Amino acid sequence: MTEGPRPRPTLRDIATALGLSVNTVSRALGDKDSVSASTRAAVQAEAARIGYVPNTLARSLVLGSAMTLGLVITNPSNPFYAQLISSIELRVRAQGYSLLLLVTDESVENEQRATEALRRSAVDGAVVVPVQAEWDHWRRVRDSGIPLVFVNRDVPELDCDMVGVDYERGSYEATSHLIAGGARRLLLLEEDLPITTTADRITGFRRAMADAGLAVPDDSVRTVPTRRYDSLALPWQPEEAYRFAQSLELPDAIVTGNDYFALGLLRLLAERGLDVPGDVAITGYGDHPYAAYLQTPLTTVRLPAAEVGSTAVDLLMQRLKASGAERPRKTLIRPELVIRASAPIARPSQPTAESGSPPEEPAMHRL
Structure with a gap:
């Protein structure tokens, strides 16, 4: 008889195996200082053994953050944008975030659909290469509380952060x-x-x-x-x-x-x-x-595609962490x-x- 798929490993499985509370296991996997180094090592080893993968949706509900950034690009076949995507992905991953990539093909209709996807996914922020034909849909994204950093092309009507090439x-x-x-x-x-x-x-x-x-x-x-x-x-x-x-x-x-x-x-x-x-x-x-x-x-x-990408992500992270109403920055890289x-x-x-x-x-x- 063929076995069905195994249940997804949980925090409770790790806690039961080690005789710990679920709360302790969660804090150990989150690298909290209140957990000893030996307990943290044991929890991480057991998580690796049973193939435990954190539930990012549950984590986002607890933290109030999707831990995901959006990247809206017009044309990934352009070598500049290919380098830009790679640079942004590396920087985003280093910050502990995931990346949602959306391609517009220089189409306003595709871009409008991309903005709806960003809002449905509740991304924390987005780096955007805009089509530059219309911008009301970007206004709705910004007004919904999602900070935007425009890259390579600006939308001055929205007064958002922008990073580009001179x-x-x-x-x-x-x-x-x-x-x-x-x-x-x-x-x-x-x-x-x-x-x-x-x-x-x-x-x-x-x-x-x-x-x-x-x-x-x-x-x-x-x-x-x-x-x-x-x-x-x-x-x-x-x-x-x-x-x-x-x-x-x-x-x-x-x-x-x-x-x-x-x-x-x-x-x-x-x-x-x-x-x-x-x-x-x-x-x-x-x-x-x-x-x-x-x-x-x-x-x-x-x-300087890589520098543009990393600068845009850094600026977006600053915007996410900022408590005040700092004016948007326009940065051109030579x-x-x-x-x-x-x-x-x-x-x-x-x-x-x-x-x-x-x-x-x-x-x-x-x-």
Whole structure:
């Protein structure tokens, strides 16, 4: 006869085996100081022997906390967000919390469903990459008592904590580096997605051009139609920039909003027999793993994904522990320009990105 599943081990099983009270066992497993080291060791050993797993739901009822944080992400296929998820999960686990991951695929409808899931699950707080199309559903989450930390994109209407990358500065430094290397006719290829990260990179490009005294015609910023119109959460494709650039009059240098666009451009230039950076210099954005291993290694902007994730969790934990009404913090973390062979080194007679005028600092904390 086949045996059925064994009953789930309980605190009472451990207490009976050791001749202790259930309360003592509970305190021993909770590392309370009132339990001796020998009793704690015996309880932990017996719990391991019988395969006892704490009932997190019961614990949350006792503590008044789900010990769970939410993470709402738009696009986990994006390498930046993949690193962000890993960083947040490690930080959350170190704090003794579990993580509830919800993916919106850049859809407002999916995001609205995610907010309902957060409220039903009674998470203690949430780290959120918002779609940025609507925000009333996030207002309802905040007003229900769940603290929010927005990541990478802000929702200024809600005045919540926010941690992100200084995308404007990264674009400014990449553009300034190309100008310092002798480029005078520059083009920015960006993704056609109405989010603040794209707008910030465009602002950084225009500011660097203006600071160098160069004209910034309207057609110096071009947006690439992509498959993300079918699903905004799809990853970028090198093919999209490759096809788009075939009809362009090539300038001295091209700044791209992501490394995938730069990869498509490198193929097009190679097919035309053009030298990089001699004929056309190129910079990317993201510093994805392949960037350093191309035939012409890519100058690009490295994003501090792990630092953004850990900073967001730390800020959320501070918010959970805070007793006062501290004002929300806006934190931008500076990216790093990684100089490789696809962009020329600055000419001695030209100003370098470091010596040029940096963009004005907005009124927010920067790391």
